[in-house]
Amino acid sequence: MTKNSTTKQAAENTGMKQPVVVVMGHIDHGKSTLLDYIRKSNVVDLEVGGITQGISAYEVVHKNEEGKDMQITFLDTPGHAAFQGMRNRGAEVADIAILVVSAEDGVKPQTLEALRAIKDAGTSYIVAINKIDKPGADIERTKLSLAENEIYIEGYGGTIPFVPISAKVGTGVKELLDTILLVSELEGKQSSSGNAEGVIVETSRDPKRGISAAIIVTSGILASGDFVICGKAVAPVRIMENFKGVPIKVAHAGMPIVITGWSSLPEIGAKMVSTSDKKMVEEITTKQLATQTSSTASPTKIDERIIVPIIIKADAFGSIEAITHEIKKLENDKLGIKVISSGVGSVSENDVKLGGNKDTIIIAFTTKIEQSAKDAAERFGMTIVSFDIIYKLSEWLEEIVKERTPKVESEEVVGKMKVLKVFGQTKEKQVIGGKVGVGKITLGGIAKILRRDFEIGEGKITGLQQLKSKVTEVLEGNECGVEVQSKTEILAGDSLEIYVMVTK
Numbered sequence: 001m002t003k004n005s006t007t008k009q010a011a012e013n014t015g016m017k018q019p020v021v022v023v024m025g026h027i028d029h030g031k032s033t034l035l036d037y038i039r040k041s042n043v044v045d046l047e048v049g050g051i052t053q054g055i056s057a058y059e060v061v062h063k064n065e066e067g068k069d070m071q072i073t074f075l076d077t078p079g080h081a082a083f084q085g086m087r088n089r090g091a092e093v094a095d096i097a098i099l100v101v102s103a104e105d106g107v108k109p110q111t112l113e114a115l116r117a118i119k120d121a122g123t124s125y126i127v128a129i130n131k132i133d134k135p136g137a138d139i140e141r142t143k144l145s146l147a148e149n150e151i152y153i154e155g156y157g158g159t160i161p162f163v164p165i166s167a168k169v170g171t172g173v174k175e176l177l178d179t180i181l182l183v184s185e186l187e188g189k190q191s192s193s194g195n196a197e198g199v200i201v202e203t204s205r206d207p208k209r210g211i212s213a214a215i216i217v218t219s220g221i222l223a224s225g226d227f228v229i230c231g232k233a234v235a236p237v238r239i240m241e242n243f244k245g246v247p248i249k250v251a252h253a254g255m256p257i258v259i260t261g262w263s264s265l266p267e268i269g270a271k272m273v274s275t276s277d278k279k280m281v282e283e284i285t286t287k288q289l290a291t292q293t294s295s296t297a298s299p300t301k302i303d304e305r306i307i308v309p310i311i312i313k314a315d316a317f318g319s320i321e322a323i324t325h326e327i328k329k330l331e332n333d334k335l336g337i338k339v340i341s342s343g344v345g346s347v348s349e350n351d352v353k354l355g356g357n358k359d360t361i362i363i364a365f366t367t368k369i370e371q372s373a374k375d376a377a378e379r380f381g382m383t384i385v386s387f388d389i390i391y392k393l394s395e396w397l398e399e400i401v402k403e404r405t406p407k408v409e410s411e412e413v414v415g416k417m418k419v420l421k422v423f424g425q426t427k428e429k430q431v432i433g434g435k436v437g438v439g440k441i442t443l444g445g446i447a448k449i450l451r452r453d454f455e456i457g458e459g460k461i462t463g464l465q466q467l468k469s470k471v472t473e474v475l476e477g478n479e480c481g482v483e484v485q486s487k488t489e490i491l492a493g494d495s496l497e498i499y500v501m502v503t504k
């Protein structure tokens with residue numbers, strides 16, 4: 001038995017899977033406040049704000065009815081790319097969603113958008129009626145608002161659990177965590193001891209550490225000595241850390257972890273699988289190297305476009321979809337645009353860290369930009385722009401695309417002349433007579449010398465005469481005398497093709 005399998009066997013747990021929770025809802029209904037309160041109150045051995053990896057997921061500890069410590073994983077950003085990835089790819093990241101609704105405002109359009117995302121993902125959910133400490137709070141009116149929008153909570157014609165809370169002062173938060181554990185128990189998802197699967201929720205590149213990826217393990221057990229595979233990206237499980245940045249040997253389903261040492265940057269929202277079969281990993285790596293070699297040998301297959309990375313934060317998922325649609329229209333054969341992250345909510349410092357460099361553009365559409373994000377963007381030299389009208393954003397992006405599209409210098413043929421006679425030749429210069437068949441011949445122009453349509457040399461037009469007068473250009477259909485500076489001997493019957501270099 002290998003050391004790796006022994007480690008896994010020791011970690012086997014036939015108990016309940018650690019639940020993964022995402023918090024969603026309207027932008028001003030208190031999602032971030034709730035997450036902050038839970039983190040500060042329930043994360044052990046962690047200084048406030050001290051999530052060292054900047055990972056947008058963390059574990060909290062909460063005692064169940066039997067007094068046993070239970071772990072719950074929270075995805076830290078309501079509109080995080082991992083949840084978007086879940087919608088788009090059908091990957092199950094979150095086991096439970098909390099739909100936050102303000103007791104002052106009731107259901108808003110963004111509440112319904114969040115609900116649609118939750119239902120599309122097939123995720124169980126709990127309604128948290130927040131801001132019950134506010135003077136304008138009306139819990140009964142909020143319950144009616146939920147029912148009017150076909151969100152049927154317990155006691156109002158449905159079975160969806162709800163908890164009245166104040167995220168600001170912590171009222172009801174313990175009961176909310178109790179409800180999460182209860183829903184998780186009712187779902188009955190069991191831990192398994194097979195190979196791990198997971199979803200990539202963050203990626204980063206460090207000059208010293210290399211490529212790191214934050215992962216939510218969705219099933220199985222991951223142990224040191226395994227290998228993880230995500231698309232073309234592969235990593236040995238040597239450097240595995242929990243969300244606090246503490247090295248660990250084993251990770252089970254529901255845990256947020258960071259693995260460092262990837263061969264390439266895995267895609268956010270993509271599925272990760274593990275294996276202990278080194279031979280299989282070597283085969284995958286060999287195939288990838290062969291593909292890369294083949295691609296290098298065939299330049300036509302390589303996407304050599306400049307890529308502009310963009311992060312979108314908006315007021316609603318509908319806005320994100322509209323912006324993404326507009327962005328795709330702006331791509332061209334020289335420049336591509338890649339949305340590396342998108343989500344509902346304000347622009348945070350984590351968004352700036354995810355962008356990582358000055359080439360990334362962060363778009364804030366009808367949403368706030370936190371001061372910490374502005375400060376971080378200034379340090380990175382990164383651009384954050386704020387818009388509330390789509391077409392204004394499109395116009396601005398059009399200008400950015402023009403600025404960043406690589407300028408390519410190319411030859412543009414302006415005229416072609418048939419050589420009728422050679423009047424004289426020296427070592428460096430030749431005087432010929434001919435007729436312009438296409439376009440025009442210009443003084444100072446560069447000429448390709450063609451013989452039977454094959455290029456045999458190049459020269460420069462240093463003199464030009466028409467009807468015995470010196471001119472600067474001769475137009476199509478006219479005969480002329482031309483002095484050409486070239487080391488290539490020109491013969492009657494040859495052609496001169498005049499071109500200029502243009503930048504586009």
